[in-house]
Amino acid sequence: MKYPKLKVSLDKLTANINCVTEKCAAAGIKVCGVVKGFNGLMPAVERFAASDCSQIGTSRMTQIIDFRNHGIDAEMLLLRIPMISEAEDVVRYADMSLNSEPAVVKALDEAAGKAGKVHKVILMADLGDLREGFWDAEQLLDCAVMTENLDNVHFAGIGTNLGCYGSIKPDTGKMEQLVELAEMIEERIGRRLEIISGGATSSYPLVLSGQMPERINHLRIGEGIICSYDLPVLWGLDMEGMSDEIFTFETEIVEVKDKPTHPVGEIFVDAFGQRPVYEDRGIRKRAIAAAGKLDFALNDKIFPAEEGISVVGSSSDHLILDIEDAERDIKTGDTVTFRLSYPSVMYLSNDRYLDVEYI
Numbered sequence: 097m098k099y100p101k102l103k104v105s106l107d108k109l110t111a112n113i114n115c116v117t118e119k120c121a122a123a124g125i126k127v128c129g130v131v132k133g134f135n136g137l138m139p140a141v142e143r144f145a146a147s148d149c150s151q152i153g154t155s156r157m158t159q160i161i162d163f164r165n166h167g168i169d170a171e172m173l174l175l176r177i178p179m180i181s182e183a184e185d186v187v188r189y190a191d192m193s194l195n196s197e198p199a200v201v202k203a204l205d206e207a208a209g210k211a212g213k214v215h216k217v218i219l220m221a222d223l224g225d226l227r228e229g230f231w232d233a234e235q236l237l238d239c240a241v242m243t244e245n246l247d248n249v250h251f252a253g254i255g256t257n258l259g260c261y262g263s264i265k266p267d268t269g270k271m272e273q274l275v276e277l278a279e280m281i282e283e284r285i286g287r288r289l290e291i292i293s294g295g296a297t298s299s300y301p302l303v304l305s306g307q308m309p310e311r312i313n314h315l316r317i318g319e320g321i322i323c324s325y326d327l328p329v330l331w332g333l334d335m336e337g338m339s340d341e342i343f344t345f346e347t348e349i350v351e352v353k354d355k356p357t358h359p360v361g362e363i364f365v366d367a368f369g370q371r372p373v374y375e376d377r378g379i380r381k382r383a384i385a386a387a388g389k390l391d392f393a394l395n396d397k398i399f400p401a402e403e404g405i406s407v408v409g410s411s412s413d414h415l416i417l418d419i420e421d422a423e424r425d426i427k428t429g430d431t432v433t434f435r436l437s438y439p440s441v442m443y444l445s446n447d448r449y450l451d452v453e454y455i
């Protein structure tokens with residue numbers, strides 16, 4: 097056994113994918129399964145490829161190229177607006193991309209022409225989250241008409257992204273605004289768009305509550321499938337049938353001692369130049385686990401799976417735990433397990449110092 101270790105439960109993953117794709121299908125919505133949150137670990141991507149997801153989506157071309165080289169032939173959606181410098185790879189390896197710049201769409205058209213391919217384009221509208229997308233409806237319309245008239249790209253539809261930068265909560269109003277934009281475009285180009293993509297995990301609650309406007313027929317879902325943490329914990333939704341233990345983290349205890357809880361001496365700065373505040377709780381039983389910020393980056397985004405254990409802090413390679421109230425007698429050489437949320441899965445799945453175990 098080697099630690100630290102990231103455990104991935106593939107059957108639980110498949111069950112979560114199926115639960116989401118079934119609920120969405122019942123509402124006439126196709127799901128792009130988003131795999132960037134776990135850095136596209138291949139056995140997990142294979143589960144998405146074998147599911148009812150209509151595409152596999154990620155923000156990085158490097159991952160899409162890996163998937164293709166690995167023989168995954170699912171439709172691939174590039175989520176981040178393509179760099180002009182990667183246009184050749186985009187049309188060669190991805191089938192579809194999200195876009196918001198006419199110059200990029202033109203570069204894709206040119207590259208697709210050279211490669212003898214047709215690349216599908218979804219144009220993004222910014223409805224207030226202030227990350228990617230057209231802010232100005234006229235500019236969106238102009239780009240739609242331009243895209244429609246290019247030979248080597250197919251204008252597949254429009255989409256939006258919410259709840260990423262601006263923390264904006266998708267609601268029926270925002271979705272109706274997107275449908276309105278789609279219908280304006282349809283009037284201009286004289287045909288129906290195939291895809292109206294209503295967002296990410298944060299739009300999924302509208303499906304569950306039956307409030308998603310009928311014409312929204314596509315969502316791009318990552319976190320809600322791979323962690324199922326945000327909706328039950330932050331939104332307070334009942335996510336019956338969804339596992340929140342697809343990715344777990346396990347590492348070994350290297351020290352157990354009774355220690356003061358308040359540092360002793362003149363307090364200055366910690367290993368990362370911060371000035372934390374320390375609460376004096378007297379002498380308590382502490383353990384050090386072999387893992388650190390280099391692995392999970394944020395020690396408040398990993399959650400001890402056992403009652404009575406809490407995370408006190410960490411430096412790059414040491415994780416300090418309070419085990420005073422632990423239900424078992426934790427000893428050096430024992431292991432502890434953590435549940436994870438999206439940021440910790442993202443960092444840990446990209447960690448070359450840990451083993452990944454598929455169960």
Ligand SMILES: *Cc1c(COP(=O)(O)O)cnc(C)c1O
Nearest residue numbers: 130175257296297316317318319
């Ligand atoms: C990451 C991403 C998603 C998926 O987001 P989740 O919150 O993980 O569901 C969807 N769309 C775009 C454009 C993204 O970048």
